[in-house]
Amino acid sequence: MLATPVNLDQLTGVWQIDPDHSEVGFCVRHLMTRLRGAFTRFSGTITVGDDPLQSSVRAEIDATSIDTRNPERDKHLRATNFLDSHNHPTAYFTSARISTKDGRYLVEGALTIRGQVRRVTLELFLLGVDTDVSGRTRAGFRAYTRIRRSEFGVTGHAPVAGRRALIGDTVMLELEIQAVKDH
Numbered sequence: 001m002l003a004t005p006v007n008l009d010q011l012t013g014v015w016q017i018d019p020d021h022s023e024v025g026f027c028v029r030h031l032m033t034r035l036r037g038a039f040t041r042f043s044g045t046i047t048v049g050d051d052p053l054q055s056s057v058r059a060e061i062d063a064t065s066i067d068t069r070n071p072e073r074d075k076h077l078r079a080t081n082f083l084d085s086h087n088h089p090t091a092y093f094t095s096a097r098i099s100t101k102d103g104r105y106l107v108e109g110a111l112t113i114r115g116q117v118r119r120v121t122l123e124l125f126l127l128g129v130d131t132d133v134s135g136r137t138r139a140g141f142r143a144y145t146r147i148r149r150s151e152f153g154v155t156g157h158a159p160v161a162g163r164r165a166l167i168g169d170t171v172m173l174e175l176e177i178q179a180v181k182d183h
Contacts, residue, residue: 007129008052010129010137010139011048011052011126011129011139012048012049012050013047013048013181013182014045014046014047014048014181014182015045015046015047015048015139015179015180015181015182016043016044016045016046016179016180016182017042017043017044017045017046017059017177017178017179018138018178018179018180019041019042019043021138021178022042022175022176022177022178022179023038023174023175023176024038024039024042024061024173024175025037025038025039025173025174025175025176026038026171026172026173026174027171027172027174028149028167028168028170028171028172029167029168029170030166030167030168031166035068035167036068037066037067037068037069037074037077038066038067039061039062039063039065039066039067039091040062040065040067041061041062041064041065042059042060042061042062042065043059043060044057044058044059044060044093044177045057045058045059046139046141046177046179052098052105053098053099053100054098055095055098056094056095056098057093057094057095057107057109058092058093058094058095059092059093060090060091060092061090061091061092061093062089062090063078063083063085063088063089063090063091063113064078064085064089066078066083066085076156077156079156081154081155081156082154082156083113083114083154084114084153087114087115088113088114088115091111091112091113092110092111092112093109093110093111093112093120094109094110095107095108095109096108096109096110096119097109104123104124104125105123105124105125105126106121106122106123106124107121107122107124107143108120108121108122109122111147111152113152113153113154114152114153114154115153116151116152116153118147118151118152120145120147121145122143122144122145122173122175123143123144123145124141124142124143125141125142125143126139126140126141127139127140127141127142128140136180136181136183137180137181137183138178138179138180138181139178139179139181140176140177140178140179141175141176141177141178141179142175142176142177143173143174143175143177144172144173144174144175145172145173146170146171146172146173147170147171147173148169148170148171149169149170149171150169
């Protein structure tokens with residue numbers, strides 16, 4: 001649950017995700033290896049209550065900002081049979097419930113991709129709270145979840161009966177978040 005000791009009172013309040021010190025990444029199978037990528041534009045707010053289980057998260061991801069270090073592939077992934085970012089430029093996450101299990105935080109919520117809303121559960125780790133050089137309070141979080149891209153209508157290169165898919169259906173979402181506390 002906690003990578004470093006933190007006084008939970010330090011967390012109470014509203015936090016803004018700092019995109020310059022955060023990453024929204026993904027990993028998916030491509031033939032026999034894994035392909036990694038990220039979204040370079042995103043924002044979000046984390047509101048931590050006196051009881052951390054009464055907290056909430058809201059985030060937006062610019063689907064047009066996909067970056068796999070290959071501009072042609074990125075263009076293809078923005079197309080209709082993948083993210084369809086022309087018609088659905090933003091993906092959203094809104095938490096519905098936070099719980100703990102075996103010392104881990106679980107953040108359940110609605111993820112919207114291509115206008116399709118599905119329930120997901122993020123496994124969340126608090127990495128610590130500290131003060132930066134300008135005196136602002138920062139918190140670090142790491143979160144993971146797996147989704148099936150086909151459930152969101154992302155069907156490009158989907159498996160064909162009896163054949164392997166060029167791109168796997170299971171996508172690991174990996175979040176490295178640094179947030180700044182509102183004062």
